[in-house]
Amino acid sequence: GQNIDQPTEMTATEGAIVQINCTYQTSGFNGLFWYQQHAGEAPTFLSYNVLDGLEEKGRFSSFLSRSKGYSYLLLKELQMKDSASYLCAVRDNYGQNFVFGPGTRLSVLP
Amino acid sequence: IAGITQAPTSQILAAGRRMTLRCTQDMRHNAMYWYRQDLGLGLRLIHYSNTAGTTGKGEVPDGYSVSRANTDDFPLTLASAVPSQTSVYFCASRQTVNTEAFFGQGTRLTVV
Numbered sequence: 001g002q003n004i005d006q007p008t009e010m011t012a013t014e015g016a017i018v019q020i021n022c023t024y025q026t027s028g029f030n031g032l033f034w035y036q037q038h039a040g041e042a043p044t045f046l047s048y049n050v051l052d053g054l055e056e057k058g059r060f061s062s063f064l065s066r067s068k069g070y071s072y073l074l075l076k077e078l079q080m081k082d083s084a085s086y087l088c089a090v091r092d093n094y095g096q097n098f099v100f101g102p103g104t105r106l107s108v109l110p
Numbered sequence: 111i112a113g114i115t116q117a118p119t120s121q122i123l124a125a126g127r128r129m130t131l132r133c134t135q136d137m138r139h140n141a142m143y144w145y146r147q148d149l150g151l152g153l154r155l156i157h158y159s160n161t162a163g164t165t166g167k168g169e170v171p172d173g174y175s176v177s178r179a180n181t182d183d184f185p186l187t188l189a190s191a192v193p194s195q196t197s198v199y200f201c202a203s204r205q206t207v208n209t210e211a212f213f214g215q216g217t218r219l220t221v222v
Contacts, residue, residue, distance in 0.1 A: 008150075033210060042200060043153070045210035087152065091207065097168065098211070100145075100153040 002026045004101035006088055011107045012078055020073045020104045022088030031091040033098070034062050034073045038084045046073070046086075075106075083108045113137065116201050116214035123191050123221050131186040131217050133201030141204050142184040143168075143211065144176060146197040153200065159184055191221045 003025045012018040024032070031050040035043035049055055049064035049071060061074040073086055088101040114135040123129050133142065140161045145153040145168075155168030159178040173195060175187045184203075188195055198218050202211040 031208070042213035042215050043211075044213070048208075048210060050208075089153075097155060097158065098143075099155075099169075102150060102152040 002090075002092070002099045004088055004090060004099055006086075006101040006104045008102070009105045009107070011109060014078055014080060014108055014110050016078050017074065017076050018078060018106065020075070020086050020106065022071045022073070022101055024069050024071070024088070024090045024099075024101075026090050026092050026099060028092050029066060029069075029090060032062075032064055032071050033089040033091070034060075034071075035087040035089065036084050037087060037103070043087055078108050080108050080110065082106065114201060114203055114212050114214045116199075116217050118217060119215065120218040121220070123188075123219060125191055125193060125221055127191050129188045129191055129219070131188075131199055131201075131219070133184045133186070133214060134182050135184075135201075135203045135212070136182065137203060137205070137212065138181060139203035139205045139212070140181070141207070142178065143202045144174070144184070144186045145200045145202065146170065146195075147200060147216075148197050156186065156199075191219075193221045195219065196221045 005023045034046040037043040047062040054063045059076045064071045085103040085105045087103045089098045117132045143158045144156040157176040159165045162181045201214040204211045
């Protein structure tokens with residue numbers, strides 16, 4: 001079966017660093033995506049990992065360990081506008097379907 | 111049109127009625143998807159289409175049907191709406207399986 005877990009909610013302070021974890025158990029693996037979704041809006045793409053290691057993109061970085069079924073999204077220098085839900089999605093072995101986790105709602109406080 | 115567009119933005123529908131949610135993209139993406147998003151459950155795949163003329167069932171297809179007559183359009187039909195279909199529906203498209211998905215702005219559907 002397919003199972004993706006993320007913490008439900010997290011809170012952090014403006015200017016700080018926060019790490020959002022994602023663990024997955026899927027029928028095969030062909031890549032992991034992170035999306036950001038502000039309340040009432042559509043998800044927007046943040047990052048894509050298919051090989052182990054860290055992908056850095058400005059203030060956001062994403063890490064993948066395929067052997068552990070684990071990824072994290074690291075947000076640095078947090079800003080108020082980073083308050084949103086962060087969705088982890090895994091592409092399965094057949095390459096066609098993407099399974100989404102429940103999302104982590106991040107609140108950035110002043 | 112720029113990107114991917116859904117219509118309507120929101121709708122209140124009487125149970126038992128038929129409803130079609132529209133989705134159009136102008137990016138010439140091959141693959142298109144319909145998801146529903148419910149609190150605590152995340153995005154769940156309803157139906158998908160890898161290319162024009164083909165469709166497939168996702169995780170929660172019951173009560174829904176789709177068609178893909180051309181590359182641009184991917185309508186989702188609820189034949190006889192039920193209250194459990196109250197949700198926010200997102201249409202998405204991607205060029206290939208290695209690229210990110212682009213999402214429409216969503217349709218908020220309430221079945222009463």
